[in-house]
Amino acid sequence: MLLHASFLYISAVFAFGDSTVDTGNNNNRKTPFKANHWPYGYDFPGHVPSGRCSNGKLIPDFEVSLLGIKDLLPAYLDPMVTDKDLITGVSFASAGCGLDTLMDHVYNVINMSTQLDYFNECLDRIRRIAGSSVATNIVENSLIIISAGSVDMCLLTMMYLLGVFDIQFQLIKISSLETFNPLFKTHIFIPCFPFIRNR
Numbered sequence: 001m002l003l004h005a006s007f008l009y010i011s012a013v014f015a016f017g018d019s020t021v022d023t024g025n026n027n028n029r030k031t032p033f034k035a036n037h038w039p040y041g042y043d044f045p046g047h048v049p050s051g052r053c054s055n056g057k058l059i060p061d062f063e064v065s066l067l068g069i070k071d072l073l074p075a076y077l078d079p080m081v082t083d084k085d086l087i088t089g090v091s092f093a094s095a096g097c098g099l100d101t102l103m104d105h106v107y108n109v110i111n112m113s114t115q116l117d118y119f120n121e122c123l124d125r126i127r128r129i130a131g132s133s134v135a136t137n138i139v140e141n142s143l144i145i146i147s148a149g150s151v152d153m154c155l156l157t158m159m160y161l162l163g164v165f166d167i168q169f170q171l172i173k174i175s176s177l178e179t180f181n182p183l184f185k186t187h188i189f190i191p192c193f194p195f196i197r198n199r
């Protein structure tokens with residue numbers, strides 16, 4: 001991880017993208033990209049299939065625990081998430097989400113644009129509970145993780161080329177949200193396909 005001196009104090013983590021960083025946002029959606037079923041979660045604390053496309057924790061979970069923030073990065077759409085949880089960060093990612101929005105639509109997953117809308121909604125909630133200046137402080141000291149593009153490369157390489165313009169637009173949209181200096185970090189992994197079940 002690249003850490004610039006001014007980023008050494010990180011108090012919150014916000015993740016955007018696909019299954020590599022989705023900690024359960026698809027659980028209540030009608031989409032094939034769901035991982036809240038066996039054998040997912042086999043090695044997760046409590047052996048629960050939390051919606052993470054993994055047998056255990058995901059990288060954002062390890063990141064928040066390495067940073068000493070909390071043990072797991074909750075999913076923003078988890079009904080159990082409290083306003084207080086938002087202060088130390090959540091994931092807005094949606095398994096199956098690509099940079100190309102057509103595939104997001106086909107699979108009914110949360111596109112990058114909607115993930116950003118949720119981020120704005122989350123910031124409003126943080127401002128309401130903590131006040132505007134504290135909210136700005138939280139965002140300024142946050143780690144923003146964007147992990148997307150693997151789905152496009154796997155499913156539709158041609159669409160990836162079209163999608164690039166989309167993500168550039170989205171990044172501009174993120175940076176215009178607040179005067180903050182997020183640490184951008186991307187992981188390009190081969191995604192898993194939760195609809196291929198082992199029955």
Ligand SMILES: *[C@@H]1O[C@H](CO)[C@@H](O)[C@H](O)[C@H]1NC(C)=O
Nearest residue numbers: 101102105110111112113114
């Ligand atoms: C993203 O998803 C929302 C909700 O489904 C939709 O209204 C919007 O048009 C989508 N955005 C793009 C760029 O496709």
